[in-house]
Amino acid sequence: MNETAESDTPTLSPQLATAVIDPGSYAEWNGLLDTFDHIRDTMPVARVDLADGGFDPFWLVTRYEDVMRISKDNATFLNNPRPVVLSTREAIEFSLKVTGSKMLVDSLVVFDAPIHPKYRRLTQDWFMPKNLRKMEEEIGAIAKATVDRLAEAGGEADFVPLVSAPYPLHVVMQILGVPEEDEQRMLFLTQQMFGGQDEDLSGSGMKDMTPEQITQIVAGAVADFEAYFAKMAADRRANPTDDVASVIANATVDGEPLNDRDMAGYYIIVASAGHDTTSASTAGAMMALAQDPEQFARVKADRDLLPGIVEEAIRWTTPVQHFMRTAAEDTEIAGQKIAKDDWLMINYVAANHDPAQFENPRKFDAARSPNRHAAFGAGAHQCLGLHLARLEMRILFNELLDRIETIELAGEPKRARSTFVGGLKTLPVRYTLS
Numbered sequence: 001m002n003e004t005a006e007s008d009t010p011t012l013s014p015q016l017a018t019a020v021i022d023p024g025s026y027a028e029w030n031g032l033l034d035t036f037d038h039i040r041d042t043m044p045v046a047r048v049d050l051a052d053g054g055f056d057p058f059w060l061v062t063r064y065e066d067v068m069r070i071s072k073d074n075a076t077f078l079n080n081p082r083p084v085v086l087s088t089r090e091a092i093e094f095s096l097k098v099t100g101s102k103m104l105v106d107s108l109v110v111f112d113a114p115i116h117p118k119y120r121r122l123t124q125d126w127f128m129p130k131n132l133r134k135m136e137e138e139i140g141a142i143a144k145a146t147v148d149r150l151a152e153a154g155g156e157a158d159f160v161p162l163v164s165a166p167y168p169l170h171v172v173m174q175i176l177g178v179p180e181e182d183e184q185r186m187l188f189l190t191q192q193m194f195g196g197q198d199e200d201l202s203g204s205g206m207k208d209m210t211p212e213q214i215t216q217i218v219a220g221a222v223a224d225f226e227a228y229f230a231k232m233a234a235d236r237r238a239n240p241t242d243d244v245a246s247v248i249a250n251a252t253v254d255g256e257p258l259n260d261r262d263m264a265g266y267y268i269i270v271a272s273a274g275h276d277t278t279s280a281s282t283a284g285a286m287m288a289l290a291q292d293p294e295q296f297a298r299v300k301a302d303r304d305l306l307p308g309i310v311e312e313a314i315r316w317t318t319p320v321q322h323f324m325r326t327a328a329e330d331t332e333i334a335g336q337k338i339a340k341d342d343w344l345m346i347n348y349v350a351a352n353h354d355p356a357q358f359e360n361p362r363k364f365d366a367a368r369s370p371n372r373h374a375a376f377g378a379g380a381h382q383c384l385g386l387h388l389a390r391l392e393m394r395i396l397f398n399e400l401l402d403r404i405e406t407i408e409l410a411g412e413p414k415r416a417r418s419t420f421v422g423g424l425k426t427l428p429v430r431y432t433l434s
């Protein structure tokens with residue numbers, strides 16, 4: 001960020017800037033949307049510069065039009081060299097110490113051209129609807145087993161731990177070819193890796209540890225991941241199947257197979273991008289339907305409405321709340337000068353609630369059309385798994401709508417505290433079966 005910024009630079013007040021960077025504000029959804037409405041109206045490209053916030057200054061972009069323009073202009077707005085997710089200076093230093101890189105994992109989402117398209121091409125076809133069709137039966141069986149668990153729970157349950165969290169996790173692990181007995185280990189490793197920055201994280205045992213101890217644990221988790229996937233890759237080279245693990249294991253870039261770090265990065269981005277996100281939109285869709293029995297009955301009777309419900313749930317929940325970009329050159333957004341190397345937050349929550357693009361944006365409207373939301377991003381990095389996410393949700397809701405007669409909230413849903421991937425962490429529901 002240009003330290004000699006002009007005095008008329010539109011800068012958020014400390015109170016608003018804190019609301020944008022504080023994970024706690026993302027748990028208070030309506031308040032957060034009020035904040036973004038205010039910022040979008042008054043300062044659509046706003047500088048966030050909190051001297052004691054622990055972050056380098058950045059520009060917050062809140063209008064749909066600007067978020068889409070930046071997302072599509074991958075030559076001017078890079079995913080590297082600054083971190084692609086809002087990270088404190090401390091976290092960046094930590095990661096540099098553990099891995100020699102700003103992000104703990106180097107993967108598709110942190111590569112720019114010319115490397116990015118080479119890596120993206122490797123699995124792009126696999127994630128296309130034509131190929132995914134062969135997964136429908138397998139995903140259907142996972143959906144059925146998941147809804148069986150809900151049915152067995154006897155009429156009242158927390159939808160998140162029982163349904164919306166385990167379902168996409170299991171699907172993505174199947175896709176990666178991680179055997180069921182290793183799923184918990186994969187989860188544990190992810191928690192260890194990302195727990196270094198999250199003191200609320202349970203199960204990692206990282207609270208009250210010295211930075212050196214945490215560094216050691218995280219470095220160990222990274223090494224474990226690489227070893228696990230190197231072994232899996234060796235197996236898939238010897239015995240290729242039609243899963244993503246085989247595609248990655250047998251892929252070459254510029255004539256060379258991927259090295260262990262790149263391979264692990266690829267597996268980890270698919271594994272991590274593929275579950276919390278779909279879990280959040282699934283739980284959000286269920287909440288919307290539980291709050292609106294008339295809409296629930298309508299879609300139960302007419303499944304042609306389901307794709308619209310799925311799309312609206314993804315917009316309405318916006319599971320990935322932001323990504324960051326770095327300006328490759330001096331440029332301008334909506335009249336605001338941006339200097340080369342400036343860091344920008346494209347905020348998908350704010351974009352998806354921009355009244356200039358979406359009429360009555362806070363309303364969950366299954367009939368919304370068109371619904372060109374920003375939740376999957378746009379441009380070269382647009383979500384690789386978007387067809388899979390939609391397919392998973394459609395299959396699960398078809399099963400749920402077959403088996404559930406009525407559903408209502410049985411307590412107050414609670415959202416996670418997170419500036420990056422957010423969503424419900426509890427959704428108590430009461431239901432009757434068909």
Ligand code: HEM
Binds near residue numbers: 108
């Ligand atoms: C990238 C959202 C599900 C894999 C992204 C991006 C967003 C996003 C916003 C970044 C786009 C950009 O920078 O322009 C979502 C949402 C999901 C979802 C809202 C669910 C509702 C999935 C699933 C998978 C997946 C199921 C795979 C199993 C990826 C990957 C990338 C990505 C690999 C990086 C693509 C690249 O940089 O080229 N996703 N995602 N996502 N997503 Fe998703």
